[in-house]
Amino acid sequence: MNLRYSSGNVVNEKVHKIGVIALGSFLENHGAVLPIDTDIKIASYISLISCIKTGAKFLGVVIPSTEYSYVKHGIHNSVDDVIKYLDFIINEGKKIGIEKIVIVNCHGGNILIKDKLEDLEKKHNVKIKLLNFPLTHAGTEEVSIGYVLGIYKGSLEEHNNFGKYPEVGMVGLKEAREKNKDIDNEAKKVEKFGVKLDINLGKKLLDEYINKVIKEIISFI
Incomplete structure (x- = not known):
């Protein structure tokens, strides 16, 4: 059977060889107005919209996340746990023709995996690009994006109580x-x-990040 790779809204039929993976964190305190899985929700939105706009394949999310040992605001895993999960996704992606992968990371601690991505490239004979979109933890940018996405709820005044929510801006994380x-x-x-709420900033940042992912997808083509 011949698959119709050129059908639908795709920038080029070769885009089907490109996969996008969302990387974030599922279990981190984010103050009073954002949920504990803020990072992965932002990363997933950026990844999915980029795939919708280009035709690239959204391969899903990585469940484990990692963090610097001195940053204590959630529950995280080892670098090897993240790499192992990526290994699984990439292996399955290869079965549907994926040759190039864009990883959209919205959690700062995950930067620790970068040195091991080359091993995955060699193992699976793929190209991998890690795009990091670091945001001040539960700060103005992240709160504003969260509002635009509809995951914001609560009192911003309460959110700015750094004594009660030390993870906001990591203000109260002394060791970190x-x-x-x-x-x-x-x-x-x-x-x-x-921390302030700026809806226009939230929209601007989302557009900027999505456009960066799209640019990377097109460059892979």
Whole structure:
């Protein structure tokens, strides 16, 4: 049987060789207004919309996530757990013709997997591109995106209670701030300016991230 690769809204029939995977975190505190699985919901939205717009294949989500040992705001797994799950998805993707993969990551700790992606490329004879979209944890950008996606609910004033919600901006995560200058710098900004809701910013960032994924998909073609 001949499959109709050119049918439907596809930028090019070769796009069927490209898969997109969402990477985030399922179990992290995100203050008062965002759910614990905010990261993976944002990553999944960006990934799926990018596939809808191009015709690339959305291969799903990675359930495990990893994190720096000193960042304690949720439940995470090892780097090897994440790689093992990716290995499974890529292996199954190969069976449907996937040769190139874009990983959309919206959880900072997952950056730790980057050094092991080359091993997956060699094992499966595929090309992998990891796109990281780091957002200040439960900060203005993430809250604004969450509102646009419809996962925001609650009081922003309550959310800015850093004593009760130390994970917001990682303001109250003392060990993380001591060991990571980038985290400390972001926390200082959140302490100074607080977390705000900016719907236009949320829409702008989503469009920007989706366009970056689309650009990567097209470059693979």
